[in-house]
Amino acid sequence: MSEQFEQGVAVLRDQIDARISSYLTSCVHCGICAEACLFYTETNDPRYTPIHKVEPLKKLWQAENTFWGKLGKSLGLIKPLTESDFADWEQLVYDSCTLCGRCSMVCPVGNDITYMIRKIREGFSVAGYAPDGMKEATKRALTIGSPMGVTFKTVQAALAHVEKDTGLKIPIDRQNAEYMTLFSSMEIVNFPEYIESIAKIFDAAGVSWTISSQAFEATNSGIQIGNKEAAAELVGRVVKAAEGLGIKYVVSPECGHAYTAIRWEGPNLIGRPYDFEVVHILELLDKLKAEGRIKLEGKDDTPMTLHDPCQIVRRGGVVDPPRNLLHSVADHFTEMTDHGVMNWCCGGGGGVSANERAEELRLKSFDRKKHQLEELGVNTMVTACANCRIILEEGLEHHEMDTEVISLTELLAEHLVSGKTPN
Amino acid sequence: MIGEFIDGPLWYFSLTAFVIGVVWRIVSIVRAGVRPDLSIARGSAGRGAMRTIFSRFVPERTVTTRSRLQLIAGYMFHVGLLILLFFAQPHIDFIAERITGLSWPAVPHWVFIVAAEFAFAGLILLWLHRVLNPVTRLLSDMDDHIGSILVFLVMLTGCLALAQSHEALRLIHLFLAEVFLIYFPFSKLMHAFTFVMSRGYTGATMGRKGVNA
Structure with a gap:
């Protein structure tokens, strides 16, 4: 066992707080989180079930914080975390999770699974198990x-x-x-x-x-x-x-x-x-x-929809401003069925876009956005994240879709009434 | 002899183990602590926690189609079990006599039967889903199966003992309930209490951010 790995395990251990303890105690392995994760829904591969991605953390917690774990460990029945656990889970933790937080919105016992995956990355990165691109x-x-x-x-x-x-x-x-x-x-x-x-x-x-x-x-x-x-x-x-x-x-x-x-x-x-x-x-x-400090003129009659960037909306709480702003310049703004805090991720957040190894899976997961757009029949998608924008454009190109992706701020600037407003 | 042991010392032991075990587990979780959040809150953590504790009783639309079987079976089992546990006449009598001294009205016999059917059907469907669905099969461990089987056996013997005409059946039911109580704090059955904590922690975090989770 390398020193670097031991440091990684120590960091992982340090992440186990009351939140994580309550989450791991409450999880009844219902697997409902799978249905909220685009990596599962687009592949049907059970390994992509969000709660399965926290397995190394759960293994450590069980061995050190539960009665059966401690008993099993003392009797030699439970194997401690090994480097192969980290190696086996690296792709699940980094390639198949954008930290979008959708799974955390559907868990019946309220587990913030994304928080746990984010915390697992702390241990993995210290242990050296992270994608080269990142x-x-x-x-x-x-x-x-x-x-x-x-x-x-x-x-x-x-x-x-x-x-x-x-x-x-x-x-x-x-x-x-x-x-x-x-x-x-x-x-x-x-x-x-x-x-x-x-x-x-x-x-x-x-x-x-x-x-x-x-x-x-x-x-x-x-x-x-x-x-x-x-x-x-x-x-x-x-x-x-x-x-x-x-x-x-x-x-x-x-x-x-x-x-x-x-x-x-x-x-x-x-x-x-x-x-x-x-x-x-x-x-x-x-x-x-x-406050009336910017004035907008004219409304775009092109049918538009909004792609909510996960970290700004679901994980950030900026839910209404993009809608208020888009409504002020778009006559035909239609929401996708799953929108706002329940939007579907572009597939490239959480460092996935910087991870070349994950490209094939990322493009596969884009099927979800493709389906959303086809269902809506709108060819202009407004967003407010440069990373989402690049990923969406790549996905659209990959699927040869004729959909334009535009920035909300840029759209507003196009409708700006020029001339300074008194401060 | 064995009957007296099950009815007396073992009952008090199992109840004590259950209470101490549950409290110990909850205190252990709380003692692990949560680091203070230094970011400026947009919304109320307290309101967020309360909201999520209750809002998660209703599933998000996004999972209601593909997880329909689990959701329906889950409601059937949990609602049925709660009715059996707290509103069946023998349980009310037992609780009044042995624990609280208080009693309350029981549900009519036909409600008990319907609740039992719901609970059994729900539990069996959930367990079948657990072993047949690739996702739950991958996730499930021994604890999940032991918990399901124990609950099933307690419910089964409870229904068999309902007539109370056979003392042996009542004792078997009580014995299994005692095993269940002792096993409870060491298992995932703890979710019956800790779901409030896990929902609360997430709801508080999201509430600070101004997100209704």
Whole structure:
């Protein structure tokens, strides 16, 4: 048994709190969670049953926290966790779970299975059992500042284009700005239109904002792989930059897990509350609209539907703002049957999109979204997560579907009444 | 002789083991603790917990089609069992005499029969599903089967002893109920209590985020 594996088991043991103990005590192995998981519903492979993915954690808990486990262990009837358990479960824990949280919404005894899988990743990553793609992304995030290797120079190049196209000056490192905006690397590289939209909307609303040269990256690979130290370091960079600039609000971009990382997990990772608040871009836009600081004109009569990013909606609680905003610019907005907190994941969250090994399974799981779209008969899907957007576009292309995926923020910017509103 | 033992010391032992065991398990869980959440709450953890404790009695639409058999069988079994346990005249008399000194109205005989049929049908369907469905077959362990079989035997002997004309049948039923009580705290049967905790913890977390879970 290697030292690294032992450290991983120790970390796994440290995750067993009252929540996990109550979950493992309550689970009656009904398997209903399987029906909520797109990796099971699209493959019918029982191994993808969410609660089955927590088996290594359950094995450890049983051996050390239950009467029969302790008895069996002392009599040599129960085998301790081995490296082969970790090796066998690595793909289940990382490739076939997007941490979407849908299983946690249907468990009859209320188990937050996603929370347990997220915690298992802590032990697995310390033990070295994590996908290479995610390890590399985390390494790049720590050393370069972005999982995709984007540096601030790349950001500056993207901002120069935005400034040229909009005629607006993008504020960098502005002291005491009200809002500090983060971006995901994917937005900087693949969707600079998002940055342009933000610039136009904030200008129209008279928002005092800035981008930090020290912490522009919103994503957090440490959360996805389950490396607490890496996750804390990445959150810490944002906190240091925001508090240094005297920022009131940090704006989480159209990225699902970035919101979970900075909004919900961040303070717990660094061990203290922030001196600022975190707001998701959709919450902010909804607020600006409600206050009359942004005015929208014209309604799109194209039939549209909304893909809810799991970490923003189900795991993040930003449920109504995207609907309010989309209704204000779309005449024919129709919900999918399963929507809001019961939406189906794109299949690429929780680091799955950074895990090349999982690609085939991910594309197979996209059958669920394909079915949802076909059932609805709508060819324009609005979303608010750059990762969802890429994954959805890949899935649509793979299935040769003629569906357009657009960003909600970008859609709003298209309907923006230009000209500043008094602050 | 054996009858006196089952009726007397073993009953008190099993009841004591049950109470101490259940309390011990619950205290052990609570003592494991939950780290304080330092993020700013959007909603109320308390309201979220209360909501989820009750809302999970109703299944989400997304699982009602493919899990229909399990859901219906689950309701049949649990509702039937609760009626048998707390509203059958012999149980009310037993509880009044041996534990609380309090009694309450029993259900009519025909309700008892219907409840028993529901409970048996539900339990048998759940167990068949457990062994035949690939998902539950993969998940299930010895504890799941022992729990199901014990409950079945307690219910079966209970129905056989209903007439109370055969003392031996009553003693067999009581003996199995005592085995059940002793086994309970060491098993998944604990979910009868801890479901409140697991739902509560999840509901509180989601409630803070402003999500109705």
